[in-house]
Amino acid sequence: MTGIVVLGSTGSIGQQTLDIVRAFPDSFSVVGLACWQNQELLVRQAREFRPRFIGCDGAPELAAKAGLDGCQCASMEEMVLHPDTELVMVATTGAAALLPTLEAIRAGKAVALANKEVIVMAGELITREAQRHGVALLPVDSEPSAIWQCLRGEDREVARLIITASGGPFRTWSAEEVARVTPEQALRHPTWKMGPKITVDSATLMNKAFEVIESHWLFDIPWEKIEVVVHPQSIIHSMVEFVDGSVKAQLSPPDMRLPIQYALFYPRRLPNPQLSRFNAVETGILSFERLDLARHPCFKLALEAGQAGGTYPAVLSAADEVAVDLFLRRRLGFADIHRVVAAVLEAHRPESGASLDAILEGDSWAKRKALEVAGG
Amino acid sequence: MTGIVVLGSTGSIGQQTLDIVRAFPDSFSVVGLACWQNQELLVRQAREFRPRFIGCDGAPELAAKAGLDGCQCASMEEMVLHPDTELVMVATTGAAALLPTLEAIRAGKAVALANKEVIVMAGELITREAQRHGVALLPVDSEPSAIWQCLRGEDREVARLIITASGGPFRTWSAEEVARVTPEQALRHPTWKMGPKITVDSATLMNKAFEVIESHWLFDIPWEKIEVVVHPQSIIHSMVEFVDGSVKAQLSPPDMRLPIQYALFYPRRLPNPQLSRFNAVETGILSFERLDLARHPCFKLALEAGQAGGTYPAVLSAADEVAVDLFLRRRLGFADIHRVVAAVLEAHRPESGASLDAILEGDSWAKRKALEVAGG
Numbered sequence: 171m172t173g174i175v176v177l178g179s180t181g182s183i184g185q186q187t188l189d190i191v192r193a194f195p196d197s198f199s200v201v202g203l204a205c206w207q208n209q210e211l212l213v214r215q216a217r218e219f220r221p222r223f224i225g226c227d228g229a230p231e232l233a234a235k236a237g238l239d240g241c242q243c244a245s246m247e248e249m250v251l252h253p254d255t256e257l258v259m260v261a262t263t264g265a266a267a268l269l270p271t272l273e274a275i276r277a278g279k280a281v282a283l284a285n286k287e288v289i290v291m292a293g294e295l296i297t298r299e300a301q302r303h304g305v306a307l308l309p310v311d312s313e314p315s316a317i318w319q320c321l322r323g324e325d326r327e328v329a330r331l332i333i334t335a336s337g338g339p340f341r342t343w344s345a346e347e348v349a350r351v352t353p354e355q356a357l358r359h360p361t362w363k364m365g366p367k368i369t370v371d372s373a374t375l376m377n378k379a380f381e382v383i384e385s386h387w388l389f390d391i392p393w394e395k396i397e398v399v400v401h402p403q404s405i406i407h408s409m410v411e412f413v414d415g416s417v418k419a420q421l422s423p424p425d426m427r428l429p430i431q432y433a434l435f436y437p438r439r440l441p442n443p444q445l446s447r448f449n450a451v452e453t454g455i456l457s458f459e460r461l462d463l464a465r466h467p468c469f470k471l472a473l474e475a476g477q478a479g480g481t482y483p484a485v486l487s488a489a490d491e492v493a494v495d496l497f498l499r500r501r502l503g504f505a506d507i508h509r510v511v512a513a514v515l516e517a518h519r520p521e522s523g524a525s526l527d528a529i530l531e532g533d534s535w536a537k538r539k540a541l542e543v544a545g546g
Numbered sequence: 547m548t549g550i551v552v553l554g555s556t557g558s559i560g561q562q563t564l565d566i567v568r569a570f571p572d573s574f575s576v577v578g579l580a581c582w583q584n585q586e587l588l589v590r591q592a593r594e595f596r597p598r599f600i601g602c603d604g605a606p607e608l609a610a611k612a613g614l615d616g617c618q619c620a621s622m623e624e625m626v627l628h629p630d631t632e633l634v635m636v637a638t639t640g641a642a643a644l645l646p647t648l649e650a651i652r653a654g655k656a657v658a659l660a661n662k663e664v665i666v667m668a669g670e671l672i673t674r675e676a677q678r679h680g681v682a683l684l685p686v687d688s689e690p691s692a693i694w695q696c697l698r699g700e701d702r703e704v705a706r707l708i709i710t711a712s713g714g715p716f717r718t719w720s721a722e723e724v725a726r727v728t729p730e731q732a733l734r735h736p737t738w739k740m741g742p743k744i745t746v747d748s749a750t751l752m753n754k755a756f757e758v759i760e761s762h763w764l765f766d767i768p769w770e771k772i773e774v775v776v777h778p779q780s781i782i783h784s785m786v787e788f789v790d791g792s793v794k795a796q797l798s799p800p801d802m803r804l805p806i807q808y809a810l811f812y813p814r815r816l817p818n819p820q821l822s823r824f825n826a827v828e829t830g831i832l833s834f835e836r837l838d839l840a841r842h843p844c845f846k847l848a849l850e851a852g853q854a855g856g857t858y859p860a861v862l863s864a865a866d867e868v869a870v871d872l873f874l875r876r877r878l879g880f881a882d883i884h885r886v887v888a889a890v891l892e893a894h895r896p897e898s899g900a901s902l903d904a905i906l907e908g909d910s911w912a913k914r915k916a917l918e919v920a921g922g
Contacts (some may be wrong), residue, residue: 266890319792323699332826399826409797409826415804416695417824421785421793428791439703445791450708450775450834460828519849 171199173254174434175301177246177270178262179215180208182365183284183310183426187259189430191194193442197435202249203382206262216241223249246270251277257434259310260285263367263486264491265533268292272526275299275307282433283388284310286380287491290476291484292529293387308433311383314388316407316420321389322437324412331391332409332417333381334401335461336361338373341402345465351504353497360405361424370494375461376509379472383483386476392423393477396407398469400459405448421448467508471515480520481532489514490534496544506544513543547575549630550810551599553622554638554645555591556584558741559660559686559802563635564591566807571819573811578625582638592617599625622646627653633810635686636661639743640867641860641909644668648902651675651683658809659764660686662756663867666852667860668905669763684809685764689739689757691805692783692796693765698813700788707767708785708793709757710777711837712737714749717778721841727880729873737780737800746870750883751837755848762852769853777833781824790792797824843884847891856896858906864912865890872920881906882920889919 204225213236223244259276261284371377409419475486493510496502521528580601588614599620635649637660747753785795851862869886872878897904
């Protein structure tokens, strides 16, 4: 039994992680579950999975109040560092996961990374610490998981990573139509069911640039060897071209439970009848299109910030977090997400290097600045 | 430098093997080149690659006559067994390669298998001997090579092999049109340039059943876990579905030099600027269709013979060899290939087991019987 902590257990990835734990009851013992606000679901999860710890922002008495026997409230850091914890699923959104992720790595726990903000903000720091502590970083995002699977057993003779993008819900819309997109429209992703932050990031293609940044750090591949191609069906989750020209692709119907299960059991693959199967004939067609950079200004913006390094990626991630939140609360238009993030990046005076302090400072500066730019 | 013997050096795969040897002059020393009839090309190859041995059917004095210094004529067996030979590329067509392949395996040489008749005829015997002698069988055919690449680094948790088929040149033709197909039409394959025997086998889909049989033996996968799907672009060369539902595919523009190079250098992948690269956007679409068994009766016939085992597969391969040869010499119609092979299989009284003697006897009986059926 692997002792597991799920950070962000009430979110989309957190719930699907618990689906996998439920499907393999003899494989995991749940040490801790942490969420942000959804107390009701957290208590239900605690009743089912009987963790030693739960954590919910601003509810330090929840375990006692809900009458959960043998369960106590704890911070994310506490549950991550508990000796029974072997594997930490980082499934929160945003910057909140950075510190507990670093704590987990430094304590030698395996880390399954569904939160890409952590690796976008602090890719250099996180991968360096993971290497230093001999800790496995297990990608959960479908595209990095695909790359990870394609690299399995290969000797890193990589010519290119080819990351696929569904193109989002507005792939065929005009620029004017896109400018008027509502939160309801942005949250209707054509192929994936995901949490709200990542769904909006997918619509702006910010998310795709985040995956490029994530793949750069996770797989140690130079920027110029990472390409993005639009693949509207979201069946091929990414590809790797090797130096001999051979390309490997990983395919499956869009269902996050597959990459979650792969990360949780790596290197084992186990049958799970709940996961639907790829049917080539029913699928019929897999298509590819060039990514139109002009239509998706956030992609280029984010990629440049990622490549600039230092504190830029943290500022990028933080400004985007604020801008997307404001968009979802109807205080910004869809096109304003780019405007706000670009203005914050423009105003940023970077620290040299990217220490944890500099990253956290960049994060909080960028959040303040984004609110200021958005309000102005 | 790997000491290599190329059996069938003047054929399509043989020439492409020498293209790879030429591209990596420091990696191989050519010990022997053998062909069937093309003396002129063999002598040219010998001048370029300076093998110790050449062999050409019915021309035992060729080396001396052509004034090839330091080169002598030898049988396929002799060159295969020479101590300098480490790797044997079996690139002849038909049954002629069976004995030298077995000799190579028993002498502990690595065997790159481009000739699928060998493994169709004697899959059980060949794989058993390879295992016994700790010899690597390196698949060269693009579909088995794709499967081999997809299985690399995986723990054999295989749910299905999905072998792709271009569908051949007559995929959209009516049954009446197909019955009147000429050799010229059959030799015009839509995506691959190959030798005449395999091109006709591709048109009848016999070749696709051979690949199923080949994959069954090479990868030790039960028959019911091997599927065939039509993929007209021949970019995805095959796929493997693992037990968790994840599918890996191997892609590349159709060029046999890639799987040849992969087999020759396995497990290394080396850059080769001569090989063209996959371009997703230019490719645009990858499509899949159900294989129409009614239109391709040879597929079912061959698969049943493969599954029946014993001497049936050897009889299948031999009858097909004769029927295709007669078709190419305009002594049979295209639809007669099925008729002749079916009649020979029908008439066959199988040996129990499949010893080398039984296989060779089945082979020569089937060849006589096929000529008899075709002539009658």
